[in-house]
Amino acid sequence: MPDISPASPAAVADALAERIRATGARATPARIRVLELLSAAPAPLSHQDIEAVLGADSLDRVTLYRVLDWLVESGLAVKRVDERRVWRFSLAGGGTHHGHVHFRCETCGRVFCLDTPPPRPPKLPGGFTLARAELDLSGRCAECNAGNV
Amino acid sequence: MPDISPASPAAVADALAERIRATGARATPARIRVLELLSAAPAPLSHQDIEAVLGADSLDRVTLYRVLDWLVESGLAVKRVDERRVWRFSLAGGGTHHGHVHFRCETCGRVFCLDTPPPRPPKLPGGFTLARAELDLSGRCAECNAGNV
DNA sequence: AGGGCAGATGCAACCGAGTTGCAAAAGACG
DNA sequence: CGTCTTTTGCAACTCGGTTGCATCTGCCCT
The missing domain is CATH 1.10.10.10 (Winged helix-like DNA-binding domain superfamily/Winged helix DNA-binding domain)
Known part of the structure; x- marks a missing residue:
């Protein structure tokens, strides 16, 4: 084969x-x-x-x-x-896991990867250099909002 | 007294x-x-x-x-x-530590609180509700960039 | 090809943050 | 003042992660 x-x-x-x-x-x-x-x-x-x-x-x-x-x-x-x-x-870096957005459901604990592009990072204080930005959201996912729990 | x-x-x-x-x-x-x-x-x-x-x-x-x-x-x-x-x-709430942005230096490990307002969160998939958003940046701080290490 | 050695692995014991179960102490309230 | 519930303290435990050390192995150098 x-x-x-x-x-x-x-x-x-x-x-x-x-x-x-x-x-x-x-x-x-x-x-x-x-x-x-x-x-x-x-x-x-x-x-x-x-x-x-x-x-x-x-x-x-x-x-x-x-x-x-x-x-x-x-x-x-x-x-x-x-x-x-x-x-x-x-x-790190170029991998498939490049700065996208995570959402964590506070009820069921699951983590979702949103395909929303990350927000453009704010300007930093002078001399600082940015390597990585992570936007972490939390709340309730659709399933948990839909009545159960 | x-x-x-x-x-x-x-x-x-x-x-x-x-x-x-x-x-x-x-x-x-x-x-x-x-x-x-x-x-x-x-x-x-x-x-x-x-x-x-x-x-x-x-x-x-x-x-x-x-x-x-x-x-x-x-x-x-x-x-x-x-x-x-x-x-x-x-x-919680009204405290001094309300949704602002954190920057962590990957070299010295220190965390800085930036007073930049957090970006407005992107739209979520249907049914999701947002409770909290955190923007975490990392890179090198001014001091570590200034030659040492 | 094969020897030698720094670098990598496996094992066992350990560590520190956080948790659980239970009996004793302290509030609250009639 | 008595009793009934909430808090506290203790001891033992879990769990993710780390350390020390002996053994093994990928890789370089003849």
Whole structure:
């Protein structure tokens, strides 16, 4: 059975490995897997999310933490705390997760990614440079407003 | 020795006690103390900050958590996670900490409160209702840009 | 190809913030 | 003053995250 998928998984992994080596670090399976996951994810992932996806052949808890921290340190990813006080990681910069808007429902806790473009950032005090802007909205989602709860 | 300070501490405490009773709860020393602290604080306080200020005659750790949670529940305060994943509490509503914009320096970690008004929020998908909007910016502050680090 | 070593991993134990359950103390109210 | 409810304090626990250390491995250099 020939592999005719648009971009072969192996090729993707190779590209990621290359990107990892470019930072001067070793391209290990753990890093490649995690990077793959993050690139594919539509929203920032928590440590738990990743552990759940990796499932059976999961990495050690600690290794995962270290991989994630390394990603942040090397500039490939950014981390941020969510409203429930857990770290969430997403690809940095050009990734699919570029400054869009998040909405968190205060009733059911779910997070929605709105495709609304982010507001143009206000001017900063002199000397400040902006790397990233996040608009976080919260309230009630349609479902929770629709009677239940 | 007559107390001639601008607003006598006792009077302030009484006013706060009144506000507490207005919510239907008991005006206990613990609640009054914490509420005093929060009203006086220039920035949101963490559990630890409060414990440190109370110092010697401090409340039990758990009681403090409960008082804080009660404050939030009764609408007198709001809580929010900071970049170090700890809860920070501030007086709700009319407080000094109303929907403004935060800038966090990725180099030194400090948080600046900009007085820029928050952008007007984008339209939400049908059925969603907005309760709160936060614009979080990050980058480098003037000081860190000025050569050091 | 294979050796060597810095860098990465896994394990176990640890940490600190926050939570829960329960009995004792303190307000409120008749 | 008695009783009934709310708060408090204590102890034990959960959970996300971290640290120390021994083992393993990707990668470079012959």
